[in-house]
Amino acid sequence: MSYASFAQYYDSLTHNVEYARRADYLCTLLAHLGHAPGLTLDLACGTGSLTVELAKRGMDIYGIDGSADMLSVARQKAAESGLDLLFLCQKMQKLDLYGTVDTVICALDSINHLTLEKDVQTAFDRVSLFMNPGGWFLFDVNTVYKHRHVLADNIFLYDTDEVYCIWQNHYEEKNDRVGIQLDFFGREGNLYHRSGEHFYERAYPQEQLLHMLNQAGFDVVYRFADLSLEEPGEQEERVVFAARKKK
Known part of the structure; x- marks a missing residue:
């Protein structure tokens, strides 16, 4: 899917993500791992907010996303920041680079958007x-915990200067999959323009992800609580994985 409507309002709805803080965290995590990032790929970069923040910190980085609409926003954002960044339109499971990289970052539950196990393994x-x-x-x-106890069948409302959004979830227990319906009411003067998106996110057990990483050739894997260097707890909503490619 193109996420065309979502791209238009994505930044307005994710202002609380604290991209600068997340960029600082990733730099700290890489230092904790003793790894100089070198050439870095921001995979599933969306509208490029994290890509731009990491570039501002001196990282040699470029971005890839499957949505041309998201990348259009990303290119404009980079230009407004005075950065000449490369952005490519590719799906995660069809990644095809011109050469090799030293670091890959994939943030903000992008892996959950791959709802088939074979697509995660391929990515x-x-x-x-x-x-x-x-x-x-x-x-x-x-995490599975977040899908079952936080997202589940809940409804969330967002009211910003730009858009009013109704976020409705439908939880499917069989595959820990959540169907997400987003209805946007964009403000145009005294009128509203309605648009929407529907997609799924799937939560995978951490042991399954560890097995997939091993199958892909990663020999050392650490797990952290979100924005932390501590191990994740049982009720963690987001877990960070750090996997090393075999030397």
């Missing part, structure tokens, strides 16, 4: 294929 395989030996793959996922 991990592609990341490994284009990663230099000893490189690190950092990504985060929404």
Whole structure:
């Protein structure tokens, strides 16, 4: 899917993500791992907010996303920040780079958008294929706990200067999958323009992700609580994985 409507309002609805703080955290995590990031890929970069923040910190980085609409916003954002960044339109499971990279970052539950196990494995395989030996793959996922107890069948409302959004979830227990319906009411003067998106997110057991990473050629894997260097707890909503490509 293109996420065309979502791209238009994504930044307005994610202002609380604290991209600068997340960029600082990722730099701290890489230092904790003793890894100089080198050439870095921001996989599933969306509208490029994190890509831009990491570039501002001196990281040699470029972004890839499957949505041309998201990337259009990302390119404009980079230009407004005075940065000349490369953005490519590719799906995670069809990653095809010009050469190898030293670090891959995939943030904000992008892996959860791959709802088939084979697509997750293929994405991990592609990341490994284009990663230099000893490189690190950092990504985060929404947990099974979050899907069952936080997202579940709940409804969330967002009211910003730009848009009023109704976020409705439908939880499918069989695959820990959540169907997400977003209805946007964009303000245009005294009128509203309605649009919407529907997609799914799937939560994978952490042991399953560890197995997939091993199958893809990653030999060392650490797990952290979100924005932390501590181990995740049982009720963690987001877990950060750090996986090293075999040397």
